[in-house]
Amino acid sequence: MLLLATCAWIAREAIHRLLHHRGEVEVTLWSFAVMLTSIAIDASRSRVLLRTARKYNSQALEADALHFQTDIWSSAVVILGLIAVKAGEWFPGWRF
Numbered sequence: 239m240l241l242l243a244t245c246a247w248i249a250r251e252a253i254h255r256l257l258h259h260r261g262e263v264e265v266t267l268w269s270f271a272v273m274l275t276s277i278a279i280d281a282s283r284s285r286v287l288l289r290t291a292r293k294y295n296s297q298a299l300e301a302d303a304l305h306f307q308t309d310i311w312s313s314a315v316v317i318l319g320l321i322a323v324k325a326g327e328w329f330p331g332w333r334f
Contacts, residue, residue: 263320263323265320265323265324265327269320270317270320273313273316273317273320274317276309276313277310277313277314280306280307280309280310280313281306281310283303283306284303284304284306284307284310285303287299287300287302287303287306288300288303291303
């Protein structure tokens with residue numbers, strides 16, 4: 239129920255921002271630091287899980303390792319978005 243409520247709130251906020259006002263994104267060094275830390279932690283967990291999955295021939299652990307690998311990709315996309323926002327601040331005439 240908590241995940242469903244969170245999903246509904248995020249969807250409502252996204253629709254509101256798209257229709258009624260422009261959302262501002264504040265990009266700082268902390269933004270990049272948090273995302274890079276997340277990538278490092280997910281990569282570490284994925285490696286350990288994959289190694290353990292192979293050792294014990296566990297499909298469940300292998301699936302969890304793959305899940306963390308997809309988290310790495312989504313974090314990388316967030317970093318690309320942060321770079322695009324920063325580039326838009328440096329070069330205001332550019333449109334992404």
